[in-house]
Amino acid sequence: MTPLIQSFVAHFGEMGSRWGINRTVGQIYALIFVSPRPLCADEIADALSYSRSNVSMGLKELQSWRLVKLRHIAGDRREYFEAPSDAWEIFRTLAEERRRREMEPTLSMLRSALLEVPTNDEDRVAQERMRGMHELIEMMSNWFDDIQRLDAQTLARLMRMGARVQKLLELTGQLKSGSKE
Amino acid sequence: MTPLIQSFVAHFGEMGSRWGINRTVGQIYALIFVSPRPLCADEIADALSYSRSNVSMGLKELQSWRLVKLRHIAGDRREYFEAPSDAWEIFRTLAEERRRREMEPTLSMLRSALLEVPTNDEDRVAQERMRGMHELIEMMSNWFDDIQRLDAQTLARLMRMGARVQKLLELTGQLKSGSKE
DNA sequence: ATGAATTTTCAGTAATTACTGAAACTTTGA
DNA sequence: TCAAAGTTTCAGTAATTACTGAAAATTCAT
Secondary structure, eight states, rough: OOHHHHHHHHHHHHHHHSSSSSSHHHHHHHHHHHHHSHHHHHHHHHHHHHHHHHHHHHHHHHHHHTTEEEOOOOOOOSEEEEEEHHHHHHHHHHHHHHHIIIIIHHHHHOOOOSSSSOOOOOHHHHHHHHHHHHHHHHHHHHHHHHHHOOOHHHHHHHHHHHHGGGHHHHHHHHHHTTTTO | OOHHHHHHHHHHHHHHSSSSOHHHHHHHHHHHHHHSEEEEEEHHHHHHOOOOOHHHHHHHEEEEEEEEEEETTEEEOOOEEEEOOHHHHHHHHHHHIIIIIIIIHHHHHHHHHHHHHOOOOHHHHHHHHHHHHHHHHHHHHHHHHHHSSOOHHHHHHHHGGGGGHHHHHHHHHHHHTTTTO
């Protein structure tokens, strides 16, 4: 590993642990991401000085997040791993997977909590707060879903617009006032 | 704690660990969030059966995330803690703090990596990928910053629009074609 | 200043999570 | 069907992180 790659990999190892992801997994992904060609498990274990089995676990985790693609090379039985070279695509996958793992369980917990009939003031207030949270998370979840379908270019345009989108909304609000939104 | 609140608190304890946040901190915040009035450390320790010192640590962490507000009650020396009752506000704080803790260090690492002059093909490719990632993260970081300034209502409108925003962009793209955007 | 009420720190311990090496399993070519 | 190449599982151990209780520090009324 060159020093450039080494520092990139190290950074993602540390960052990883601020997420749910562990150091090994972060480093493996960083390495695959910057590699010009797919890597096999042994190469990864070698480069990072981790045991073969640890790398195997890490790759399985990355697969469960759908962040790596498998490749096969003719005449070679080993599996090779590759990341999308487009950071947008990675981000999209990550967002979708987080929605599924973090938002959905919370939404279903909140939904069932909101079905309960509160029998005291404490529960009444609690439910009120939960309702607000449910509303927010549901909205964001749907929004993620919509965003998912935009192509990178449109999304980039939307982001570059930033706060100016507000102006646009005000404008269309006027144009469409009276219609369904 | 009522069963309703208990299940909410338990859920956030478990969810917390999928984030960087630990179980205790997640539970403390959940409890504060649904409480109709500010709580003091002893009440929290009591409700969750954690040691007073553990709760103290947890509250400190929540303060470092700026997720709790301190309140004082006349004639009572203890500090009371409260969460914004508006989930939007919480989300905004969280997003800002994550940007600061996760995006900024990564951006600065990437920036310095991109300043290096690559001396071989491996580094050249790696830098190319890093450039893509830098572009994406920087764009998102700026966008978060912009979003920050929108009021909840506008943001909600934007989200409810979802993918339809694409149509809007196409429209304005036509209107403005030739101008600076 | 004194001391009671409260909060924080910290060293030690418990619990959890990460990692390894060996063994089991799978796949494929001869 | 066998054996070689490759991958996964898993029990045990290492490393990390969470938690506690006791002691120290802080705050504030007198």
